[in-house]
Amino acid sequence: MPGIPKPHGGRLVERVLSDKRRLMAIEEARELIGLEISREVAIDLENIARGVFSPLEGFLTRNDYEAVLDTMRLEDDTPWTIPIVLDISEEEIKEKEISEGDEVVLQYSSTPIAFMNVEEIYAWDKKRHVVKVYKTDDVNHPGVARTYEMKDRLIGGKIELISSIKNPFEKYTLWPKETRVLFKHKGWRSIAAFQTRNAPHMGHEYVQKTALTLTDGLFINPLVGRKKKGDFKDEAILKAYEVLIEKYYPKDRVVLAVLRTEMRYAGPREAVFHAILRKNFGCTHFIVGRDHAGVGNYYGPYEAHEIFKEFPDLGIEPIFFREFFYCKICLGYMNEKTCPHKDTEYVIRPSGTKIREMILRGEIPPKEVMRPEVARVLIEFGNPFVE
Amino acid sequence: MDEEKSKKYTTVSIPVQLYEKIKKLIEGTGFKSVSDYVTFVLREVIASIEEEEKEEVFTKEEEEKIKERLRALGYID
Numbered sequence: 001m002p003g004i005p006k007p008h009g010g011r012l013v014e015r016v017l018s019d020k021r022r023l024m025a026i027e028e029a030r031e032l033i034g035l036e037i038s039r040e041v042a043i044d045l046e047n048i049a050r051g052v053f054s055p056l057e058g059f060l061t062r063n064d065y066e067a068v069l070d071t072m073r074l075e076d077d078t079p080w081t082i083p084i085v086l087d088i089s090e091e092e093i094k095e096k097e098i099s100e101g102d103e104v105v106l107q108y109s110s111t112p113i114a115f116m117n118v119e120e121i122y123a124w125d126k127k128r129h130v131v132k133v134y135k136t137d138d139v140n141h142p143g144v145a146r147t148y149e150m151k152d153r154l155i156g157g158k159i160e161l162i163s164s165i166k167n168p169f170e171k172y173t174l175w176p177k178e179t180r181v182l183f184k185h186k187g188w189r190s191i192a193a194f195q196t197r198n199a200p201h202m203g204h205e206y207v208q209k210t211a212l213t214l215t216d217g218l219f220i221n222p223l224v225g226r227k228k229k230g231d232f233k234d235e236a237i238l239k240a241y242e243v244l245i246e247k248y249y250p251k252d253r254v255v256l257a258v259l260r261t262e263m264r265y266a267g268p269r270e271a272v273f274h275a276i277l278r279k280n281f282g283c284t285h286f287i288v289g290r291d292h293a294g295v296g297n298y299y300g301p302y303e304a305h306e307i308f309k310e311f312p313d314l315g316i317e318p319i320f321f322r323e324f325f326y327c328k329i330c331l332g333y334m335n336e337k338t339c340p341h342k343d344t345e346y347v348i349r350p351s352g353t354k355i356r357e358m359i360l361r362g363e364i365p366p367k368e369v370m371r372p373e374v375a376r377v378l379i380e381f382g383n384p385f386v387e
Numbered sequence: 388m389d390e391e392k393s394k395k396y397t398t399v400s401i402p403v404q405l406y407e408k409i410k411k412l413i414e415g416t417g418f419k420s421v422s423d424y425v426t427f428v429l430r431e432v433i434a435s436i437e438e439e440e441k442e443e444v445f446t447k448e449e450e451e452k453i454k455e456r457l458r459a460l461g462y463i464d
Binding site: 174177255 | 453454456461463
């Protein structure tokens with residue numbers, strides 16, 4: 001059995017001010033140049049500060065940024081696939097007289113969130129960025145659209161967290177330090193992580209339970225944060241998992257906690273990014289299904305499997321799954337490798353679109369597709385989808 | 388017996404192109420041969436794998452504080 005891995009880059013980053021220092025910091029913050037940030041940036045600041053994004057200690061400086069775009073690694077060769085950057089406009093730089101070497105305070109709704117040492121201010125080419133990260137410059141891709149909305153300069157540098165923004169999912173928020181202690185306390189030496197932005201259907205359940213047959217524990221880690229229209233609402237996903245785990249999972253072998261960050265929809269690159277974050281949480285294995293972190297038809301269904309071949313030094317083992325379906329002849333969940341009836345009328349594939357339509361009509365999907373208890377929870381929401 | 392054992396070597400094959408690359412790479416370094424270099428690198432790799440297998444060490448105080456929060460959230464009894 002592998003044992004809980006070391007954090008990515010070898011050390012769990014901790015950049016949170018102590019309680020004592022925080023009081024002084026709020027005073028100090030008043031003296032510094034303030035930069036207003038979005039809710040998503042404020043959340044990712046906490047991810048940096050509490051080690052979810054280890055080894056990052058701040059927003060990428062130019063060399064790291066370029067290396068991530070070109071090689072999918074930081075400048076020091078550590079695998080890292082999604083650029084974590086902070087944008088700023090030229091007008092703001094001029095107006096606030098910000099220059100390299102300054103210390104600024106990042107604030108959300110005028111509340112100081114973090115100190116930042118402005119190590120570098122640099123220009124970026126958004127088209128090059130989106131083509132590298134999203135493999136397209138089509139503005140219909142949600143990640144591309146968001147990138148084009150960003151400001152024209154990036155600032156890189158280390159941060160220190162002063163305070164966290166309000167978290168509606170406090171009950172389900174665990175930081176890497178905590179999951180590592182929790183897994184150790186449970187005596188788990190192998191843990192499979194499951195990333196999701198969906199309410200669970202039977203296919204998900206089958207994948208998770210198959211992984212759990214190979215590992216000591218299962219870490220169900222739904223991503224909560226900004227998503228595109230039509231995705232499940234965060235609250236709906238959590239309620240659905242609560243009921244599923246309560247009725248159908250061995251509770252001593254499952255942990256449910258959220259990952260607070262936005263979906264980038266960067267497909268294969270995001271799959272590797274998701275795996276790295278789960279390694280920081282202390283997981284040994286990462287489940288990669290069909291079209292992981294994909295959207296539309298921008299990525300091949302198993303492109304996110306292929307990319308892992310480029311990272312023998314990732315430090316977390318991917319578990320690849322093909323699409324699962326229910327077979328009326330085999331009487332169970334199967335995949336194309338295990339079922340000879342895959343292209344026949346005896347196969348029921350859990351389709352996200354069909355589930356969505358039925359839930360919105362208040363209908364419970366067939367039990368081969370979704371647990372009725374899960375469906376009922378979703379129907380109670382009225383509209384459990386992001387509008 | 389141990390001394391005898393320590394003197395034994397075995398042969399592994401690597402692609403010729405890789406061998407040539409390494410040979411060039413070690414010119415002017417302290418490595419006397421490609422075998423020395425490969426042995427060094429393999430030891431380093433194995434050590435890093437073993438290192439990764441070690442669990443994170445927290446102080447007792449830190450661990451207890453974390454457990455308190457985990458209890459409050461209902462993750463542990």
